[in-house]
Amino acid sequence: MIASVLRRFRRWLPASAIVIALSGCATNAPQDTWKPKGPNAAKIDNLQKPIFAVAGIIGVIVFAAVIYCVIKFRDRGQPIPHQSHGNPALEITLTIIPALILTVVGVFTVRTVFDLAKTNDTEMIINVTGQQWWWEYDYPVQAQFGITQPIVTSGQLVFPAGTKVLLRATSRDVIHSFWIPALNGKRDVVPGRVQTNRIEADLPGIYAGQCTEFCGLSHANMRMEAVALSKEDFAKWVANQQSAYVAPADGTLAKEGESVFLSQCVRCHQVNGLTRADGSPAIAAADENVWSGVAPNLTHLMSRNTFAGAMFDLAKPACRDEVWESDPATFGGKYLQGVTEDCLNQSALRAWLRNAPAVKPMYTNPAQLTKTGGKTRGMPFLGLSESDIEKLVAYLLTRS
């Protein structure tokens, strides 16, 4: 092993430092910043690659100079050198050269900064809202995409490929940062402000991201995934999201699950179209129970394949991998199947329902809630019985 590393190292030694670094990189890292999958990230990449190269070359020159000095000028008993205090002409030259290099770098940087800030050719708008520790995506009415009523979802940001999407981002509690490296650089989401960032994907596929502004206890678990679909597939997705509520058939386990949902989950989670026994709409009251005032909308939970802030896979590993690893042509079809009963990651979902704070650190312990007036930050322990969990899972499976 070591020998092979050494051999590899020796082979690359004459090349620049970047090449050495590249030879030791992971393949297929989902959040690789050097693998752009859309024009915004590509603009950044086109800017940064040459700069890394220049930096590498300058680094090699400095190392070479130092190593040369160390070998050439070591004490071999030579007399004490002449006490020269420097050479201003050389000094000024060596100041101007980096200044010039940086000026060139600066010109390209400024151009790219303004280029990336352009929003006037936006084709679609999605609102992104961060809160501890998950992302909500809502789609304002945009008839040209078939969005005739607002869509609210979470976990996975679904959008059409080849479309310039403007994200309008804000936060309901602390600062978070929205980052899908393959699509664009990150943009902080700041409470009280709406900030914009553009994304566009060249091809259908799923692109991983992660909250990158430290946002408290479960910062590490606040992930997100952006799902690009072809225009036709996106239209299908929109149609499904806007479909009317279908209650489970009477007498099924799912129907019992619906009443458990009504007695427990609806305190925070909205399912659009769900009604109570008396026919009144069941409106989630997360604002009374959760500090940020919202909980993920579960109307079409099974249409996405993650949950709990994209921390857990809703699909079993095999099913998940099939979606993630499919090629752009077949991706949309597989994704739109959603999570079926065969694919459901039962153990993760049940563990979550059993005791959410045990699997994802959150502020739900009453002792920590004095400053929030008893409101939790995250999903509390509900004390559900195993049979209630059974019923809930059955109900949630119908939320496709």
Add this chain to the structure above:
Amino acid sequence: MTDAAVHNDAEHNVHASSSGISNVKLGMWLFLGSECLLFGGLISTYMLYRGRVGQGPTPSQVFDIPFTSVSSFVLLMSSLTMVLAVSSATKKDDRGTTLWLTVTALLGATFVGGQVYEFTAFKSEGLGFGTSLFGSSFYTLTGFHGVHVTVGIIMLMALVGVVQRGEIPGSKAETIEMIGLYWHFVDIVWIVIFTLIYLIPV
């Protein structure tokens, strides 16, 4: 050099200084430079937040500009009496020094008293510390200034005691001049604060 006693009594500068300014004065100047940034930060915060009144009263609803103008005038006058104190000290006139230091301290105390009255009045008009961003930043900025004036008064009173006892480390005039620098700085900061808070409308 070898025979003379060399007092490296650095704080009191028996040594000639390389810069020509005595150690204590240079130290005070540096401290005041640092204070500029402190007040700069507080003033910036106030300027950012002064319009954000939430449900609470607005600046124009609570400010009593004639009253504050009078107390500002009192504080400005105290700079004048401070100058007189320094000049008496330079002339080694202990009585004059005591007199003018006391007057300066009293004028400063009048200003602080006025500020306490003002805070009480604002509070009764519904502007608490946590009422709004305007309230928080107003009380913080003016409160910090008030604490600076209070510290100045304490130092002036200590100087009076020292002059009375005739005991002060180093040169009396120099110490009084150094405290004077501080006092003038606090006054100048008030001119800036008064202009920005009270005179420039939101």
Add this chain to the structure above:
Amino acid sequence: MAIIERSTPQVALPLVEVPVTASSTFGVLKRPVAATGWKSWLFTVDHKKIGIMYGAAAMFFFVLGGIEALLIRLQLAAPNGKVLNADVYNQMFTMHATTMVFLFVMPMAAAFANYFIPLQIGARDVAFPRLNAFGLWALISGGIFLNLAWFLGGAADGGWFMYAPNSGPVFSPTHGIDFWALGLQITGIASLAGAINLIVTLLNMRAPGMSLMRLPIFSWMALVVQFLLLFAVPVITVALFLLTFQRNFGATFFDVSAGADPLLWQHLFWIFGHPEVYILVLPSFGIVSEVLPVFSRKPLFGYPFVVFSGAAIGFVGWGVWAHHMFASGLGPVSVAVFSMTTMLIAVPTGVKIVNWTLTLWGGKLWFTTAMKFSIALIVLFTIGGLSGVTHAVAPADTQQTDTYYIVAHLHYVLFGGAVLGLFSGFYYWWPKVFGKMLSERIGTWNFWLMVIGMNLTFGPMHILGLQGQPRRMYIWTEARAGEGFFNLGFWNLVSSIGAFVIASGVLLFLINVVRTARSGIPAPLDPWDSRSLEWMTTNPPKEHNFDVIPTVHHLDEFFHRKYKEGDNGEMVKIKTAEEILTEQEQAADKHIHMPSPSYWPLVLALGLPITAYGVIYSIPIAVFGGFVILFAAFGLGLEPATAKDTDFDPPTDTDATSGEVVPVD
């Protein structure tokens, strides 16, 4: 000993225990004019003892911060680490950064500055010796106060940058952040006191002939740093006050529901925070600029350029803060401007690298441990500097910021820059401070372990970050780690192993210190054939530093007293260090009054944490603390710097023939 008298020629008389009638302030706390033993440390105002205590305190916190780092790397060695839970991990990385920045690098730089500035400029002490002692004790009480939170419900958990509103009372319900804010306030007071003191010392107390352009380069860099502190500390003071007022007194500064703008904190923090970066590295730049010429046997290449580039960094450092906020949404104009200023600051930094390399060029290099650390600094800091340029490019930074790439960058700058420079300083100046040589053999091991360890730890972080691993995550997951042998899991493991290699290097240093203290070789007078004034006295220096204040004619004065240029340009040794010292001793000043020890700095510094504790838990305690501070401030202000002659029995301020001789220890 407060007063040292020499008669010429020196006659060693037995030290007579003399009864002392000490004066006092307010009739309490009799002045400790003749303290011995531990009291001679606790109440000292000697800049050298204070410097040593700064160093010891900083080293303690370095070990503490290092243990925190090891726990962090243990947690991250494998996916879904179980060593720490999320809560403790968040406290750990917050306190690791806070400790290393505020309680290790800054105090260690203060240790060097305190010890060597007076020696380098030919002074007998700093301008305000008691203020100096106060700074030390304030730092120590602040450091202890900060860490007290571990035992009182949990340390601060908001990251060292403590962004609002995550630092608010709702989002961090423990008292950790209260302790953090008030603890930093206390260390800030210490820094401010130190800054004023050292600037006055450097501007006013230079030996005759030492113009600013003959000032040794370490002192120059320290001067720049003190100015940065002078203006940066009040900004963080404001920010910390706003935070404390919000958390403890119901103010609304960062309460978004009241209309607050969370970016206010970021601006205040980074206006302080970026100059802070230069506060951390410039002292080490100064040390390296001393060490390289000594072991290259030629002057620093382009001394004026190094001075001016240091000053330029000090100025431009104020105009780059928003590069920490490229992802915050400042708008393209601000981003472009700060991107350009950040590139601008790379130029003077590059000047330093060039000058160090050219100092080596044509020299006669002697690879002592100190020299090795300095050369390693050139190389490793260059890596940090170049990765810095890649995120001066704002669009690239939006990919890099808050990933491990930044962690790699900042550690190449702060470990490769600041820490290696400090270690270079340890090996270079140890014989000066303690009169014994650190073992070069252990030193070599120490050097290689630290340098290899640091590259193993922080090198892979470049890859981790560029391949998308964000920082400040208590766990990482295999789902995002990629595939192949060199996946992110591999590099996380390498990084964790590297951390332990560094730790073993530091451990060797500590062993070296203990061994040297027990049985080190006594240091020769001028072991490195050095160039600046601090070597023109004994090892360790006498309490009054110099028997006679030297008159300075050259940059590198000491070197020019030892060597002369021969007829054909070669350097000829004309005097040894011993001869120069003997000359000095023969011309010694007779009565040297040094500032006397005092209790008040310690009392004043103890008042600060009492007040801070009261702010958190109970206002009456805070009021009590306030009275302690007031009382001590009066004590300090009214007490003369040098004890009155009547404090000594018999009075010593008589002429030289009195025959009272106190041997110099």
